[in-house]
Amino acid sequence: SNEIPSLYKLYEDYFHIGAAVNPYTIKTSKDLINTHFSSITAENEMKFGSLEPEEGKFTFEKADEIMNFAKEHNKEVRGHTLVWHNQTSDWLFTNKDGSLTDRETLLSRMKNHIDTVVGRYKGQIYCWDVVNEAVTDSGENILRDSKWLEIAGEDFIDKAFEYAHLADPDALLFYNDYNESNPVKREKIYSLAKGLVERGVPIHGIGMQAHWSNFHPNLDDIRQAIERYASLGLQIHVTEMDVSVFNFDDKRTDLKAPTAEMMEKQTERYDQFFRIFREYKDVISCVTFWGAADDYTWLDGFPVRGRKNWPFVFDENHQPKESFYKITSI
Numbered sequence: 001s002n003e004i005p006s007l008y009k010l011y012e013d014y015f016h017i018g019a020a021v022n023p024y025t026i027k028t029s030k031d032l033i034n035t036h037f038s039s040i041t042a043e044n045e046m047k048f049g050s051l052e053p054e055e056g057k058f059t060f061e062k063a064d065e066i067m068n069f070a071k072e073h074n075k076e077v078r079g080h081t082l083v084w085h086n087q088t089s090d091w092l093f094t095n096k097d098g099s100l101t102d103r104e105t106l107l108s109r110m111k112n113h114i115d116t117v118v119g120r121y122k123g124q125i126y127c128w129d130v131v132n133e134a135v136t137d138s139g140e141n142i143l144r145d146s147k148w149l150e151i152a153g154e155d156f157i158d159k160a161f162e163y164a165h166l167a168d169p170d171a172l173l174f175y176n177d178y179n180e181s182n183p184v185k186r187e188k189i190y191s192l193a194k195g196l197v198e199r200g201v202p203i204h205g206i207g208m209q210a211h212w213s214n215f216h217p218n219l220d221d222i223r224q225a226i227e228r229y230a231s232l233g234l235q236i237h238v239t240e241m242d243v244s245v246f247n248f249d250d251k252r253t254d255l256k257a258p259t260a261e262m263m264e265k266q267t268e269r270y271d272q273f274f275r276i277f278r279e280y281k282d283v284i285s286c287v288t289f290w291g292a293a294d295d296y297t298w299l300d301g302f303p304v305r306g307r308k309n310w311p312f313v314f315d316e317n318h319q320p321k322e323s324f325y326k327i328t329s330i
């Protein structure tokens with residue numbers, strides 16, 4: 001039949017294939033997600049600010065909607081994300097009088113959040129992005145400045161992993177970051193992870209977000225990052241893959257559709273990326289796209305607000321693109 005193959009079924013001997021979803025796309029992309037993806041991640045609904053907007057007041061409705069979808073369609077779920085400097089509630093870092101809170105208070109708030117969230121989905125969410133984007137993109141420091149670091153100190157990361165492990169000893173715990181293949185940032189992520197491993201902190205994997213483009217990163221840097229992280233004995237998940245048709249500094253807003261040249265280049269890039277993923281199938285256990293099809297992507301708002309992008313292997317009408325045929329001719 002001219003049926004197109006299921007992406008995740010085709011890759012079942014390599015790694016899971018996942019998609020970020022939200023309450024909108026589990027409706028609009030239900031069939032596509034069901035057919036082609038075996039794992040889902042809540043794009044925003046399991047972030048700290050989404051789940052605990054006020055201290056002790058948990059709002060699980062949207063996360064539960066996504067969990068129900070996963071149960072109904074037998075999809076694995078990656079939890080994203082417990083400790084991050086973005087999309088996090090301000091009350092966490094302040095006292096009632098608005099002054100900055102102290103280390104003990106912040107850590108107990110972190111623990112309560114993790115106990116409540118990881119405990120709720122214990123046995124249903126098999127892995128968590130425990131800490132997201134704690135490493136700097138530039139400068140000598142390893143850790144980026146954040147309220148977490150300022151108030152609790154460097155071991156807030158150790159604590160997050162230890163609390164998550166206590167809340168669900170069976171969950172696989174990941175450190176997740178972007179620009180993860182950049183050699184300078186790679187070495188910072190590596191030394192952070194190496195320290196965690198050496199201190200016996202329960203970490204099981206590194207999440208490579210893989211927000212890549214037609215232009216970056218280069219293939220050798222990707223290989224070297226995979227090998228570096230794997231050398232710690234950690235699993236690797238590609239957690240947020242999309243391939244922007246624009247170079248990061250290209251702020252053009254004139255296109256209503258991708259050019260043929262953009263699509264040819266993207267096809268070649270996906271072909272090369274998935275060749276590398278297949279080569280490292282023994283250390284990569286999941287490849288998740290940060291969406292499903294080109295009709296919905298966070299890149300329509302980043303780095304240029306309101307500028308359409310076409311980053312996936314399914315087009316705006318949920319039809320396979322040339323890149324889909326390339327990565328499925330294995």
Ligand SMILES: Oc1ccccc1CN[C@@H]1C=C[C@@H](O)[C@H](O)[C@H]1O
Pocket residue numbers: 043044132178209211240298
């Ligand atoms: O590519 C980047 C460049 C600068 C900052 C953050 C990122 C990526 N940051 C990701 C993107 C979208 C969010 O929904 C995810 O939770 C976050 O992990």
